[in-house]
Structure formats: structure tokens, C-alpha cells
Amino acid sequence: MASVQSYIRAEVSRGAFPTPKGAEAFSAYAIASGKGLVPEKENTAYQTLDYPMTFETLGEGLRLFEGWALRELVSFRRRCRDNLVSCFESFLDFSRPPFDIWVPCNQSGCSYTTSSLAEFSSPPWVIELFQRHLNESREAFSRPLFKPQNIRGEYISALNAHISPSDCGSCSGVHIQDGDMLCKESEDRLTQALSEVCNLFHCRQDCASF
Helix, strand or coil: CCCHHHHHHHHHHHCCCCCCCCCCHHHHHHHHHHHCHHHHHHHHHHHHHHHHCCCCHHHHHHHHHCHHHHHHHHHHHHHHHHHHHHHHHHEEEECCCCCCCCCCCCCCCCCCCCCCCCCCCCCCHHHHHHHHHHHHHHCCCCCCCCHHHHHHHHHHHHHHHCCCCCCHHHHHHHHCCCCCCCHHHHHHHHHHHHHHHHHHEEEHHHHHHC
């Protein structure tokens, strides 16, 4: 059975089987927990972050959960939420790299003052982007958690919406010079924030086996 299990895991890793979706992700987590399948438990726990953790989403799959497994998944999701919230809060600190790149916006009707923050400020569209995801991340159970790989697309969309009415030379210039770096650093930090929780989740399972 060990060789069969290794073969199945290898096939899963290379994408031979479809990824569980919606309630299936929660059911897969419950089954992996009950069978003591640690790698599958960790992977499916991460997959559940793509969906709200509500009674409506879990549906009949809730019957598959042992009480301890459900509590563990709730705790895992809460830690992911806390790490994402801390990450987005740090993004709003425009006195620290890489978020200290912005200059006053010169688009008509979209100026802002730097008097209270000296040179450390940011255009409203950047603040609104990070603040919105900060607020949404706090609602970890009623909505999916933010995917780090989406931050670049969200940033580009917000930038385009800002400069499309009339060309904003200052924000465009900052983006051309440092936009890619900002997106990569943001994605890396968000990915690390979630990876730390997943690694902790895995370590806790290893410790529990002793």
C-alpha cells in the first residue's frame, strides 16, 4: 500500500486529478484529517481558503468532520486571516520600502497633501486598494481569502482606472520605474504570510505524532 500511496500522491502532484472545489475541498480536508494523511490535510486546508467557510459552503460535508478537525481548520483559517491582515496593514505604512516610492499625484482633482506624513504618502487609489483588501481579509469566514498572485492584476486595474480619465504623469512615472518591484514584493510578502501558517500547520502535525 505504501507504493500505491506514493504513486497516487505523485499523480496528484502533477495535476492528474482535478482540484476539489467548493464543498469538495472541505470534505477532502475532513477525510484527510480522519485518515491521518498529513500532506493531503495540509494541501486541502490551503484549498479551502479559496471559499467562504460557512454552513452553506460546507453543506452535507460538515457531517464528515470530527469536532477536533473542524476546530483545527477554523484555527488554521484564523491564523491565515491574521497574517494577511498584518501584511496589508504593513502595506499601508508608506514610510517603509517598498511602499515609500510614491510622489504627489498631479492628476486634476486627485491631489493629496503630504504635510502630515512629510514625504511619506501615497495616492488615494493605492490607499484604497490596500485598505479594501485589509477590510476584506478581516472577514475570513464569510468570504474567500485573498490570493497573493492576484495582487499584480488588482494593482494594474486600480492604476488604469486612476489614469484613464486623464493622464497622470506622476503615478505613471512611479509605476514605470518601480511598479514591477512593488508588485513582486507585495506578492512575495503575502505568499510568505500564508506559507508561514501552512508550515506551522505541518509542524504541529509532526509534533502531534510523537
